[in-house]
Every structure is written in structure tokens, then in C-alpha cells.
Amino acid sequence: MDTRMSISNRRRARGAASSSLIFSGLIVIVIIAAGWFLVYRPHMEATEGSSPAQTVVKKQAAAKTTPPPANVSAMSTDELLSEAGKAVREERLLSPQGNNAFEFYLKVLERQPDNQVAKEALRETFPFGANAAEQDINNRNFDEAQREIDLLAKADPDNYTLTILRSKLDAQRKTATKEQQQAQADLLAKQQASQRQQQAAEAARKQQEEAAAQAAADKAAPEQPKQQTAQAEKPAQSQPQQTAQPRIQDAVLVSSVNPRYPSTALRRRQEGWVDVQFTVDDSGNVTDATVVDAQPKHVFDRAAVTAVERWKYRPALNNGKPFPVTMRRRLNFTLGGAQ
Structure with a gap:
């Protein structure tokens, strides 16, 4: 009798333990599912909704008018991920500064270095961010492009795309500098040519004035000796030597x-x-x-x-x-x- 009761008690204990384990497992599954629906799924929908061409070609007009969150440092991880997903939907991948998807995801990784949602999002959006940085290089927004490249480097410092972007940025900067120097040299040459033309015109005018003055002097020169001769003719009889023309x-x-x-x-x-x-x-x-x-x-x-x-x-x-x-x-x- 005692043996049967002992066996029955052990069976009930095992049944209770199994029920507890099943209940705990269900709770974990519910939490994971809720996290997927509330955080990861909205982010994936946001990233899949924007094609690379749209990300590069569309202007970020909405990004310029969207105010940044009031206090990013006080936001929770879920709030940061939500803001990041919103920024992706509005194509604010790298700009404006302080209110873009990359900075929100990087803020999440500062708190939770192993957060898979942020890591996966940065990996998937990296090519689109690189395209946006390249577009700023082509538009010669060099300071903005440099900031975006630095932000990309925080997300994936070993990505070879960064080397390409940095080389292109350096080449475009040098080209812009040469063009600016050439424009300044052309302007200086134009100013010097204009100055030489003015000087030549002034010199020609002076020469004409001098030539006119010389012609007038040459015309008046023969008359002066005649006047002197006429005055000398008066005492000519007493002083004939003074009649000679000087x-x-x-x-x-x-x-x-x-x-x-x-x-x-x-x-x-x-x-x-x-x-x-x-x-x-x-x-x-x-x-x-x-x-x-x-x-x-x-x-x-x-x-x-x-x-x-x-x-x-x-x-x-x-x-x-x-x-x-x-x-x-x-x-x-x-x-x-x-x-």
C-alpha cells in the first residue's frame, strides 16, 4: 500500500513540474512573438519598403523638416528602434545630424552591443547609406559627405566601400580646389588685360595730345623769328649785324x-x-x-x-x-x- 502511494505521489510531482515547464516555455514564446511584431517586423517593413534607387534619388525634404526627438539619451531601446524605423521610412538614413536611422541604431548598440535588430538593420541599410553619401560627394556637399562617411565607419569600419567613398571625396575636393584656383587665375588675367587696355588707351590719348601740342609749336616756331627780324630791322641801318636770324x-x-x-x-x-x-x-x-x-x-x-x-x-x-x-x-x- 505504501509503495503504491509513493509511486502515485512521484507521478503527481512529475506532472506538476512538467506543467510548470510548459507554462514557462509558453511565456517565453509569447514574449519573443510580441517583440517580433512590435519591433523587428515594423523595422523590416520599413527597410523593405524603400528601394535603393528611391533612397538615392529622392530628396530628403521630409528629413529637413522633421524635428529630432526631445531627449534621445533618455529614450528606451524600444523607443530608439521605433525612431530608427520611422527614420528609415522617411529616408533619413544618415541625415539630418542627430535625427537619422544610423545614429539611432548606433545608440542602441552602445547600450546593447549584441542587439540583433540594430545590427541587422545597419547591415541592410549600409549600401543605401553609402549611396546617399556618394550623392552628396557628387553634389559637392563635402562637409556633409565627410560626416556621413564617418557615421558609416562607426557602423562597419572594415567595409571596403568606405575606402572607395574616401578616395572619391578626396578626388572631388582636389578637383574643386583646382577649378576654384583656375577661376581665380582667369579672373586675375581678365582684370590685368582690362588694365592693360586702359593703360594703352590712356597712353594713346597722351600721345595724341603731345602730337597736337608739338604740331602747334612747330607751326608757331617760324613766326617767332619773323617777329624778331621785324623788330631788328628798325635799327638795321645803325646795327646791321643784328639783322641776322638767330x-x-x-x-x-x-x-x-x-x-x-x-x-x-x-x-x-x-x-x-x-x-x-x-x-x-x-x-x-x-x-x-x-x-x-x-x-x-x-x-x-x-x-x-x-x-x-x-x-x-x-x-x-x-x-x-x-x-x-x-x-x-x-x-x-x-x-x-x-x-
């Missing part, structure tokens, strides 16, 4: 020195001219050299005056006697040589 000869340059091109102007590739007025004394030496006009101002003045002061003339003659005269000359400074 012979005036201009000063003639016999030795010149080319001006030295200023080093500052040479470095800046500047050109110009200087009008110098000076006196040739009765010995043929140059004195009182001064600048009366120049273009540009105060760039070639000193070089021009220094050169003119070293010139040597055959002095002007009046009836064979030397006398001082005032002269004016223009010195041109071009990159081909000063003269």
Missing part, C-alpha cells in the same frame, strides 16, 4: 640709361608709364627731374627719375651758344622691358 638747335640725347623695373611691380606683373619733366643745362646734364604724371601712381616714379637723371644730352644752342632748356619725356614700363 639759329636755335634743340638738345640732343647722346647717352641714355634704361630704368630699372621695380621688383614689387615685377612680382605683381604691373605695367605702366611715367611722364618726367627735367632741365638740360648748358653742359648737357639733366637737372630738376620731376614726375608730372604717371599710371599707376607712385609705382614707377623713382625708377623713372633715377634713370633720367643719368641721361646725357648735347646742350641746346642759340646762335652757337649753349643754354638750358626744359624737356618732357615719357618712360614706358612693360613686362617686356622698361624704356
Whole structure:
């Protein structure tokens, strides 16, 4: 009798233990199923709903207007995964900063390094994120592209796609820099060409004015000796020697020195001219050299005056006697040589 009761008691104990195990197993299954339906399934639907072409081609207008969560650090893991799924649906994979799917998933992995939902999501969305970063490189949003590449590197630092993206970003940056430098060089060349044209036009105008003044002087020159002759004819009977017409000869340059091109102007590739007025004394030496006009101002003045002061003339003659005269000359400074 005791034996039968002992066997019966053991059977009831085993039955109770089996029921407890079955109940515990059912609870675990229910929790896993709930997690799948509440977290993983929405994320998978979000990721499957966006094709790679849509992710790359569509503009992220919604991403720019979607405000970030108020306090990301205070959010739970489920809330972070929910925000990440929402960001994927709205194609906010890598941007805007602080409100994108990658940053939410990475925040989950900071808390739970083995979270399979976040790991799988980053793995599946990595190619689309790489395409978005490449699009920013092509659009020359270099700073944004660099931030996105750094974010991709946190998700998968050994992915070879990162090497390709970094190389392309570096090449595009160098190309943009060269284009900018070329544009600046073209603008400078255009400005210099315009300046040379203005200087040439100004020089031509000055030459025309000088030619007109010289023509007027040449026309007036014969009249002056006639007036002097008429005045001399009055006492001609008593002083016949004064009736002779005076012979005036201009000063003639016999030795010149080319001006030295200023080093500052040479470095800046500047050109110009200087009008110098000076006196040739009765010995043929140059004195009182001064600048009366120049273009540009105060760039070639000193070089021009220094050169003119070293010139040597055959002095002007009046009836064979030397006398001082005032002269004016223009010195041109071009990159081909000063003269």
C-alpha cells in the first residue's frame, strides 16, 4: 500500500513540474512573438519598403523638416528602434545630424552591443547609406559627405566601400580646389588685360595730345623769328649785324640709361608709364627731374627719375651758344622691358 502511494505521489510531482515547464516555455514564446511584431517586423517593413534607387534619388525634404526627438539619451531601446524605423521610412538614413536611422541604431548598440535588430538593420541599410553619401560627394556637399562617411565607419569600419567613398571625396575636393584656383587665375588675367587696355588707351590719348601740342609749336616756331627780324630791322641801318636770324638747335640725347623695373611691380606683373619733366643745362646734364604724371601712381616714379637723371644730352644752342632748356619725356614700363 505504501509503495503504491509513493509511486502515485512521484507521478503527481512529475506532472506538476512538467506543467510548470510548459507554462514557462509558453511565456517565453509569447514574449519573443510580441517583440517580433512590435519591433523587428515594423523595422523590416520599413527597410523593405524603400528601394535603393528611391533612397538615392529622392530628396530628403521630409528629413529637413522633421524635428529630432526631445531627449534621445533618455529614450528606451524600444523607443530608439521605433525612431530608427520611422527614420528609415522617411529616408533619413544618415541625415539630418542627430535625427537619422544610423545614429539611432548606433545608440542602441552602445547600450546593447549584441542587439540583433540594430545590427541587422545597419547591415541592410549600409549600401543605401553609402549611396546617399556618394550623392552628396557628387553634389559637392563635402562637409556633409565627410560626416556621413564617418557615421558609416562607426557602423562597419572594415567595409571596403568606405575606402572607395574616401578616395572619391578626396578626388572631388582636389578637383574643386583646382577649378576654384583656375577661376581665380582667369579672373586675375581678365582684370590685368582690362588694365592693360586702359593703360594703352590712356597712353594713346597722351600721345595724341603731345602730337597736337608739338604740331602747334612747330607751326608757331617760324613766326617767332619773323617777329624778331621785324623788330631788328628798325635799327638795321645803325646795327646791321643784328639783322641776322638767330639759329636755335634743340638738345640732343647722346647717352641714355634704361630704368630699372621695380621688383614689387615685377612680382605683381604691373605695367605702366611715367611722364618726367627735367632741365638740360648748358653742359648737357639733366637737372630738376620731376614726375608730372604717371599710371599707376607712385609705382614707377623713382625708377623713372633715377634713370633720367643719368641721361646725357648735347646742350641746346642759340646762335652757337649753349643754354638750358626744359624737356618732357615719357618712360614706358612693360613686362617686356622698361624704356
